[in-house]
Amino acid sequence: MNFCNQCGSAVSHRVPTGDNRPRYICDDCDHIHYQNPRIIAGCLPFHGSQVLLCKRAIEPRKGWWTLPAGFLENGETTAQGALRETREEANANAEIIEIYTMFSLPHISQVYMFFRAQLLDLNFSAGEESLEVALFEEHEVPWDALAFPVITQTLKHYFEDRKNNEFPIRSADILYKKPD
């Protein structure tokens, strides 16, 4: 960030009075530009014993399998965002059951949340950001071709929890360790 989005003047990176961490502050109008983590909301859509996955048509991880998810937009609830992404990426109609997994990824300032969601019909298809959309039984899941650790962890929890048909929230931090 170089310029104030309110008045167009240059910004400095310094600790505001009464604060305890540096922010971008306008040298002219004193506006403080806070930057905060973003939420990625998604669904774990299921139909009977099958789960729906999307093969990514975009980077990062183009060609790898994922659950439908994306950045929550202003004005949305987390569940609305998760369902919107499911429609956009998989043209799928689903109904939210409950939030299921939540992950903090502090190295990229992101918080992921996935909702269990029942497919309402089987009229799904690849959206613009997907190459392919398909249903998988547990033994068919392409475990070695999943796009992100949050996807792998959500699916592992799900198949494990499904044995007891109890789905408590599963939350975890995914911490990036710099290589030695």
Next chain:
Amino acid sequence: MNFCNQCGSAVSHRVPTGDNRPRYICDDCDHIHYQNPRIIAGCLPFHGSQVLLCKRAIEPRKGWWTLPAGFLENGETTAQGALRETREEANANAEIIEIYTMFSLPHISQVYMFFRAQLLDLNFSAGEESLEVALFEEHEVPWDALAFPVITQTLKHYFEDRKNNEFPIRSADILYKKPD
């Protein structure tokens, strides 16, 4: 938003190519300025049968009682943010048990999350943003002087769930209806 924070030129509010909603876009360098909901992370700190509340020293709702909570910062996990706010507002040392409530407030593009947290000692005191910090038994909670609906709902769920000592995640949307 009037100016690009990258190059300082004027921005327009229009739908980018391939997108489906208006964004602030720089007319000069084409940078797209996404705006997304923010997370407020907090704790429900408890000690035996008592819960810790803070009387707000700042607006909004100055003088009303709240749970310690605030905007999640870049580089933090949600639990770290909740504990930091608990230290800052109540000088309290606590240990996270598990996430407990989550609320979407789409009219202000905020997502609240509260963690149950065990107080590690009773050396708490009012931080800069609090007038007073105290422990309350259920019958002592100032229900008519709680600062926000998310606080009331979190406390109501807690005292109800405590009867069974089971604390499943409680999630809800708090929708603002415009007056007729």
